[in-house]
Amino acid sequence: MDGRAETIRADKVTKRFGGLTAVDQVSYVLHENEVAGIIGSNGAGKTTFFNLLTGYYLPDEGTISYCGEDVTRMTPQQRVARGMMRTFQLTSTFDNLSVVDNLGLAYFRAHKKSGLMQLLFNTRKSQRNEPKIVQTMDTFDLQDVRDREVKNLSLGEKRRLEIAMAILVDPKVLLLDEPLAGLAESEIQSILGVLRKHVGHQTILIVEHKLSHVQDFLQRLTVMHEGRIIADGTAEEALRHPEVRRSYWQIDVTAESAGVATP
């Protein structure tokens, strides 16, 4: 694209579920520090594709590489160890642990060089005062709820916590699966505000159902439809693409706001 290093490359990846081809010969390259998005209607294959990239599904055909290394058959855990971190559509925070403990789990995994003794005898106090954790709680506005158990948080707070945990792992690539679904406008703005702070020094790939939320945020937009990529470029370019215009009404009802005629 513009000479930036590749992070994730998917090469003619196919995934079938019985007779249904959910992802059909998709090739996709994500570059370093790119802020990219994949949108598509329900069933367009975007979440399946996402699961293929992160190792939760094994492709039937094709390969996936990460920074030049073939990771097609690696477990999610091995991919995380290499710097690919994802979030889930349904939040994957731990309900019975406090906010600060959730962050601690993410943080200490990423810094596993710490010895066994430190893992065992790490006190609550030292965790709470860990500069990186404190800083993250500030950034994500979680200071007030730090000792609350996650089950008592609002959905917006849980999402913020989840993204905070993902960032604490210090990944090279941050993969966000519908991070804004089900949130109120103010919460969406606060999450995007936090993510903006990472633009430019973090590779981010977002899968979203609703384009209107992330359109301004994305540098690159890829549209999927029926298991294939039908457009790829800047948001304007992608939306101007004839095939997108044909199927776009299925993707987002706010298409008109993007200046695209709906059929």
Next chain:
Amino acid sequence: MIDLSLLPSGIIFGLSLGGIFFLTTVGLSLCFGLMRVISLDQMLYYALGGYMTYTISVLTGNLWFGLVVGVVVGAVAGLAVERVVFLRIYARDITFSMITSFGVLIGGVGVIKYFWGLVPRPVTEPITVQVNLLGTYIPVYRLIIIAIALGVYGGIWLFLNRTIVGKAIRAGIENVEHVEGLGINVYRLFSITFMIAGGLSALAGGLNAPLIMVDPQMGLEVMAFAFMIVIIGGLGSIKGTLVSSFLVGQVVSLGSLFYAPLAQMAPFAIMVLILLLKPTGLYGSPLLKR
């Protein structure tokens, strides 16, 4: 009618029995909570702990040393079975783990019979001192068992709530996949849990050895109680296991004061009653499918 002067010693006996029950079942409960397996092989480590304590205390004359060796052997055996057996069946249905681990238990009992024979062996009580409590004499050894059980509960609580590894285990009890998603090696957590469980089961068997006689069937004998306790307490809950262990201990001990046959039957009646009132057990959350 019941002789009231027996009541204090009855309660202490119940508590020490509860302590043994707790140490035997806490591993079962942890293994179910994190790995969603029913680890009946814990009853084997219980018997192994008893036999190691017997052998070492005969050889060296020191029961406490035997306990330590028993714990180590139990932990190593637990780890070995986890690596060789459970690792292959985590993905399968829960009943599969129950049948497989029952096979391990039966096989292990055979090994015990091979090495130690069929005859029950007595183990000398290390402390024969008794203290006067409200007019009845209570063996100090019973009090030590209660203290050890409570100490272990405190230790597990600190481990689960204050250490990163413990928190990862608690997180895993909630959702193993998401722990994996953070890049944490859950199989290492599984191994750690099995070692803790095996060690504690062996500790229970070793502590109980002087109070009963060690015999190859001792693990099978405690199994029904272990099941009952885990179910009453609520699957996967450590606190529930502690409470129900002491509850069942009391029911057995005090029940036998009233009417001896009650001792065997009453715990089952309690279980039925509690399950009717609270199907998830005292502290159990609704049974989560992984």
